[in-house]
Amino acid sequence: MHYEEFRREYTAGGLTREMLVASPLQQFEHWLEQSVQAGLEDPTAMVLATIDDQGRPWQRIVLLKGMSDGGFVFYTNHGSYKAEAIAGNPLVSLLFPWNELDRQVIVSGRAEKMSLAESASYFVTRPRESQIAAWASRQSRPVSARAMLEKQVQVLKEKFGNGDIPTPDFWGGYRVIPERIEFWQGGEHRLHDRFLYTKGKDDGWEIEQLQP
Incomplete structure (x- = not known):
């Protein structure tokens, strides 16, 4: 195969400073809405990058489940590899790859665990x-066969019956509070348009254009 x-x-079109709003979160929601309207599959899918206590990076796709208190929300098992990495190093990165629109959004920030009440809701x-x-x-622990998981599911179905299922204390949400957000729009001849929002003083945001 010849990858080159x-x-x-x-x-798909260019991006100028005049097209951007002052808040990167509002700009993100605007782009996300356009992705939904364009019929993109899984527009809320994002790549979450973490670094463990050995300095090893790891990435996986998770789903954005909300925007609250100025952050990007996702949920996972607190014993998962991603959660353990965040416990040791809360600095993470998110990537939204909206390829059909020649766009990507890159978020750099700090992940914080949400309360049990927030997760339960x-x-x-x-x-x-x-x-x-x-x-x-x-999650992330070894299993000898899928049949073991399916058996555990059946056991739990019998245990909970038709009653309400409580929120596990080992499962919950994380909120990524952004410090930098880049909006990337693909351009002809690789002259892409890039704009970086950086959190400044008084919770304001500074915007600068980056070379491709």
Whole structure:
């Protein structure tokens, strides 16, 4: 396979300073809404990058589940590899790859664990099967066969019956408070448009254009 042959021009349109609003969170929500309207599959999918206590980076795709208190919200098992990495180093990065629009948004910030009450308010909205799956999985731990997970799911279904399923104390939300957010728009001949928001004094944001 000749990897160098895979290339295309980015022709979706340019990005100028005049197109941006003062708040990067509002700008993000505007772009996200455009992604939804364009029919992108999984527009809330984001790549979460963490660094563990050995300095090893790791990435995985998670789903954005909300914007609250100035941050990007996702949920996971507190015993997962990502959660353990965040416990040791809360500095993380998010990437939203909206390829069909020749766009990406890169977020750099600090992840903080949300309260059990906040997590519970979301947990009750999940499909029942997803609630049971959260109880069944000891995320990131080895398993000898999928059949073991399926057996655990069946055990939990019998345990909870038709009653409400409580929020596991080992599962919950994280909020990424951004310190830098870059908006990238692909441009013709690789002259891409890049604008970086950096949090300044008094919680204001500074905007600068970056070379491609």
